[in-house]
Amino acid sequence: MINRVIVATFLLYFTLPVITWSTDQTVPSGREVAQLVHDRDLGQDSQSQVLMELISAGGQRRLRELTVLAKADGPIRKTIMRFTSPADINGTGFLSIEDGQGGTEQFLFLPALNRTRRIATTQKGRSFVNTDFTYEDMERRPVDDFEYLIAGVANLSGVETWILESRPKPETQSQYGLVRLWIAQDLSVPLKIDYFDDRDQHIKQYRVLQLENIQGIWTETKVIMEDLLSGHSTTLETRDIRYNLGLSDNLFTQQNLENW
């Protein structure tokens, strides 16, 4: 589920029937596409095991495993992640709860200290647990915070995509000056994302390596984020994802975060 969270720069927890623009030959506006992506079906809740692999420029690999639970609470989205391997970090947990106004509260629990700390919002542009994803990459941002433009269409490995360009509005805080997304027209799933810094330098690239239909929900089961400057990359592989389990709200609390 974490990959979903990550893709979700533009995701909203919402379901709409998939509209296939390509068939009615109407080019949608950028904002409409963004809204569609934002509104993809991600289920009422989900539980998954994720393999996180960090790959250095030199090809050295480090593997971590974590359990991810997610739940929609009206317009509010909550996620709890807990590392299970390697042993040193077993039990370390992150809880994130949207505030409903475009922000997200994040809490961190360190079992070795038995302490929870709120992560300050200033962390946004920083790497999340040393991966190539930043806190911002994992966060959902309101559609209206950005300006959109359809820059064209492209065929990506046989899938027709819209090329959507998104730039933050002047008042929006973002580490990126430009994000260019290739969005599967039929599925509203971003298959590739190029990230540019505020000097328009291409700094990162995200790609979906494997997409599966699970319980009727299109799920990116393997994704990669590459840091083009350092050559470092991170892959996330989702295993055993199950949707709509009826997870309890109590699982998404600080108390549960510390209950390990």
Place this chain on the structure above:
Amino acid sequence: MNRIPTLVTRHPFISLILSLLFVAPFLAHLPHVQTVDNVDYFTLEDDPDVAFYDSIKATFGEDEFFVVAFTHPDLFTPPFLTLIVALTDQLGSIPEVREVQSLANVDFIHGEQDYFEVRPFLERIPEDPVELETLRRQALETPLYVGNLISEDGRTTAIAVFPQLSDTGDGSFRKRILEHTTVILEEHRDLVDEFHLAGWTVTNFSLSRYMKADVAVFIPVTYLFITLTIWLVFRNLRLTLLALANISVCTGATMGMFSVLGITLNNVTTIVPPLVMALALGDTVHIFSNLKTNVLRRSPDPARALESVLAKVIMPCFLTSLTTAVGFFSLSVSHVPPIKEFAYVAAAGMVFKFIFSFLLLPPLLLLCKPESIYFGQDRERRFGPALRRLVNAVQGYPRSISMIVALLVVGSVWAGSTIQVETNLLEYFKYSSPIRQSLDFVETRLSGVGTVDVSLKSQDKEAFLSPENLGVIENIQHFAETLPHVDKTMSFVDFLKDMNKAFHDEDAMFHVIPYSRELVAQYLLLYDSDDIDDFVTMEYDHARILIRISEHGSSGQAVFIDALRKFIDMMDRQGLEIRVTGRAVQDVNIIDDLVWGQIHSLAIAAAVISLIMFLALRSVRIGALSLIPNIFPLVINFGIMGALGIPLNTSTALISVVALGIAVDDTIHFLTEYNRRRADRMSIPDALREATLEKGAALCATSMILVIGFGVLLFSNFVPTISFGGLSAVVMVTALVGDLVVLPAIMLAFHRGRAEDGMGVRV
């Protein structure tokens, strides 16, 4: 060899054309001679320490940086904080700048009751005085900043700039970055009167810039002085012009040789042009001083006259060129590329000067009207009386003179024993130079810009998550910080301590290594890898400690490195493989190599030159005697260095070998003349007298020219080059004294001693 004068004087046009054809390819290369914008070439070849240092840089990133520092009592006010942010941004946008670190973008790890954050320290500039004061306090309470980015008193701040080093080894990026930096700083002069730049980038560039200024001064000044000298000695316009033509061709060919061999002008090889000019003039002077009207009168035509002049001097000139070339070439045993390069081009210059003096100069002389270049005994009149007085003094008091010489030698040996082996990069620059002033500014307020690294490696992945191994790092840091001139140490441990403190409500008690491996691993999940990448690998199996020192002297650095190594050898290393490296270690190694190279070169040069002397003078006894006037100036040189506290460094290390190669020239000319007289069955005192009177004038003139050639180096911007020039000039004088005074005095003292013993052995 003896056929050359005949061939050259019989076929002057062929000789002229041949020499022009020979020089043409070298002159064609002249426009391609390059000066370098850096001193990266100062590194040992095939050295394991260099390889290790390179591997450390490959792992943890290049360690080259420079800082832009400025002081203001109201640093923590909006205008100055805004300036720091602006400068960080502007400097960061210079092409070829990899990274900029300042208070504006440095990570600030902060925790309180329920929250934790890592954010840029100056993310927001407050207006409120209370908040500004909080900011100031936070900066001064963060050990990672103090000494690096902010001074202890909070009045001086530094912005560290890390250049992107090119893979091609092209060092000129420093020039471009520094030019950009100057333009940027100029925009902010209204707020800050003076910015101080210091660090290897600046030092490196300044070395190359001053070096270019040196070249620009050396050659014209040498020309000027040489012209004046020739004019004073010969008072003849044609000879002066011919001498200038000859040395120009020699110097031109030698400079062309630079680009033929792919050698650049660096701060060792810049010495070559003035040196070759002075030495080339030596042969010329010996030829000119034999252009006497009585020779012309005795000969059937000018060609024959010149042939006999050349025949007289060609052998000693060949020998002197050979011995000087040997002296220079012996430096090629060095492992330091610029010294090697010096050896090659300077030796090539000696070959050129011999060839051109006997192939190019004679045809040119034949083009002149003989009466305008041959002269009578008037030169004799100028030097004669002085030389006669000198001979009388030497012949009158040989024992007293020998005693004085012995005392001088003993004194010099004593003083020479105090010579420090030291290269102090800071003292390369004059105290008044801006670079030295800036360095002083930065080092007194912040930290030294010299660096030593300690590499710690483990066989096990994630070894540096364990508090025991982290303790090893901390122990080394603690020890290093007790040593003099250590301003700052930094490691992965400092970041962990900072994290630990932040997670314990900024309680200073918790500025310690986290208690368990798990806690370290969990902290690391939170911390952005960028900054710690410079200090630990992603696998956590290789860590590095950075030590900033303000010691610039290689001997002081050597003491520090030794102390550090001893401590590491004795400590509990927890099975880690620990090695001291860094730029300072490389510098110390180079100095070691220089000293050994110096001894090595000197031994080779002395052996080969002695052998040449024995062969040339065809007598073991005379050969042995020839060593006396040559060892004498070297001993005196070391005595002067010891007495004046001039260290043996990259430049002064060259003196002995260069001086030996040149000083021996006078001896060869003198003893060749002496041998000729002895062969005519002249007594020893008479032979010495005649040799002095005959050769004295030419020896004085060549020595004077060499004094000028080396004296020009006094105009250098570099203290070592100045020392080199001054000392070498003194050596030229003492070598002359050695030949005209010491050698005859000792010979006479022994001669008399034996005569009185009734042995009357002929020397």
